[in-house]
Amino acid sequence: MAASMACQAAVRGLRSASTKQLLVSRNQLVRVSPRRWLNLQEYQSKKLMQDSGVTVQHFFVADTASEALEAAKRLKAKEIVLKAQILAGGRGKGVFDSGLKGGVHLTKDPAVVGELAGKMLGFNLTTKQTPKEGVKVKTVMVAEALDISRETYFAILMDRSCNGPVMVGSPQGGVDIEEVAATTPELIFKEVIDIFEGVRDDQALRMAANLGFKGPLERQAADQIKRLYDLFLKVDATQVEVNPLGETPEGQVVCFDAKINFDDNAEFRQKAVFAMDDTAESDPLETEAAKYDLKYIGLDGNIACFVNGAGLAMATCDIIDLHGGKPANFLDLGGGVKENQVYVAFKLLTADPKVEAILVNIFGGIVNCAIIANGITKACRELELKVPLVVRLEGTNVQEAKRILSESGLPITSASDLDDAAKKAVAAIAKK
Numbered sequence: 001m002a003a004s005m006a007c008q009a010a011v012r013g014l015r016s017a018s019t020k021q022l023l024v025s026r027n028q029l030v031r032v033s034p035r036r037w038l039n040l041q042e043y044q045s046k047k048l049m050q051d052s053g054v055t056v057q058h059f060f061v062a063d064t065a066s067e068a069l070e071a072a073k074r075l076k077a078k079e080i081v082l083k084a085q086i087l088a089g090g091r092g093k094g095v096f097d098s099g100l101k102g103g104v105h106l107t108k109d110p111a112v113v114g115e116l117a118g119k120m121l122g123f124n125l126t127t128k129q130t131p132k133e134g135v136k137v138k139t140v141m142v143a144e145a146l147d148i149s150r151e152t153y154f155a156i157l158m159d160r161s162c163n164g165p166v167m168v169g170s171p172q173g174g175v176d177i178e179e180v181a182a183t184t185p186e187l188i189f190k191e192v193i194d195i196f197e198g199v200r201d202d203q204a205l206r207m208a209a210n211l212g213f214k215g216p217l218e219r220q221a222a223d224q225i226k227r228l229y230d231l232f233l234k235v236d237a238t239q240v241e242v243n244p245l246g247e248t249p250e251g252q253v254v255c256f257d258a259k260i261n262f263d264d265n266a267e268f269r270q271k272a273v274f275a276m277d278d279t280a281e282s283d284p285l286e287t288e289a290a291k292y293d294l295k296y297i298g299l300d301g302n303i304a305c306f307v308n309g310a311g312l313a314m315a316t317c318d319i320i321d322l323h324g325g326k327p328a329n330f331l332d333l334g335g336g337v338k339e340n341q342v343y344v345a346f347k348l349l350t351a352d353p354k355v356e357a358i359l360v361n362i363f364g365g366i367v368n369c370a371i372i373a374n375g376i377t378k379a380c381r382e383l384e385l386k387v388p389l390v391v392r393l394e395g396t397n398v399q400e401a402k403r404i405l406s407e408s409g410l411p412i413t414s415a416s417d418l419d420d421a422a423k424k425a426v427a428a429i430a431k432k
Contacts, residue, residue, distance in 0.1 A: 052230055
């Protein structure tokens with residue numbers, strides 16, 4: 001079935017399902033996640049696929065140069081690829097502080113693998129997506145290098161318009177799928193999956209044919225498609241994206257690279273998967289916030305934003321910028337907030353040395369403003385808050401909340417609305 005408007009929307013969904021964009025100034029755009037997404041290293045995703053019978057390259061994981069050398073010998077491959085395992089992209093063009101260039105290397109000599117691993121492990125790798133100081137490499141993947149005679153694209157994702165999962169594929173793989181959808185939409189194919197039936201044989205074969213697999217490879221590709229759907233269900237994925245799903249000169253269909261997104265609401269039954277979460281490259285404050293069901297995003301300014309709801313966070317950051325200030329971060333409480341979470345939130349916000357003022361902007365629909373007020377007063381006293389605090393509260397039980405704040409005897413500046421709050425926060429820093 002050739003691409004339709006709905007299919008193109010599904011392709012766009014591959015990029016938009018897991019993130020939102022937040023404009024905090026005319027020149028700054030950051031991505032906001034509903035919560036911190038589970039991060040898996042490449043080898044971990046490959047292991048999940050391997051366990052579901054999906055064909056991937058043979059590989060081993062090593063933590064030392066000697067382990068990498070031994071793994072290369074055990075592979076007995078004609079050619080070996082050595083990959084530094086970090087979450088950031090652009091590894092191939094990255095640079096190590098050891099002087100080594102590139103986080104991905106090909107060689108036919110196992111001894112070279114050991115030498116290269118020695119220049120990767122324990123050293124920082126800097127790419128376009130890492131901090132300036134780079135990220136320390138603690139693990140490398142030693143894998144069989146395979147030639148690819150043809151690259152295709154395949155993904156399974158949840159699509160609201162279809163009320164369930166869909167398959168999206170293209171014979172044009174190894175490139176940005178959005179570009180393919182924009183320039184040659186006729187090369188995007190979509191199959192809606194019945195959640196009760198699963199992927200039918202005729203659907204898998206049709207998708208394999210649309211991807212350009214012929215002869216015995218068509219049946220082999222169809223089998224891989226069904227196995228990928230089994231993985232999708234098994235791990236409670238919201239997306240499994242394989243790019244490329246490749247064809248080798250020897251007549252093998254292989255998943256060379258994959259991205260898996262997981263349903264965070266399924267963490268309670270996917271404990272083994274979520275236990276693999278690698279937080280080493282995440283902001284420590286963001287990681288700590290997630291422990292308390294708080295959403296924290298670090299920015300570059302000096303006014304901390306304490307809000308409930310991503311939309312309110314966006315508006316708060318934008319209005320601060322409008323009045324000449326710069327948000328240092330924002331912390332989203334969400335709906336079912338408890339007093340202790342407010343206290344933890346203040347601890348996180350004040351842990352950022354850049355913060356010179358805090359702006360609290362709460363619209364109490366589900367949230368009880370009195371709970372927020374009690375949490376604020378507790379935090380101010382126990383943390384001995386040293387920076388100016390501006391509070392704007394509206395909604396449920398707001399009068400009681402305002403009474404709590406006014407009778408607290410604490411140096412809290414009240415604001416009548418968001419615009420007033422932003423002005424006062426910016427002015428408070430200007431007075432310092």
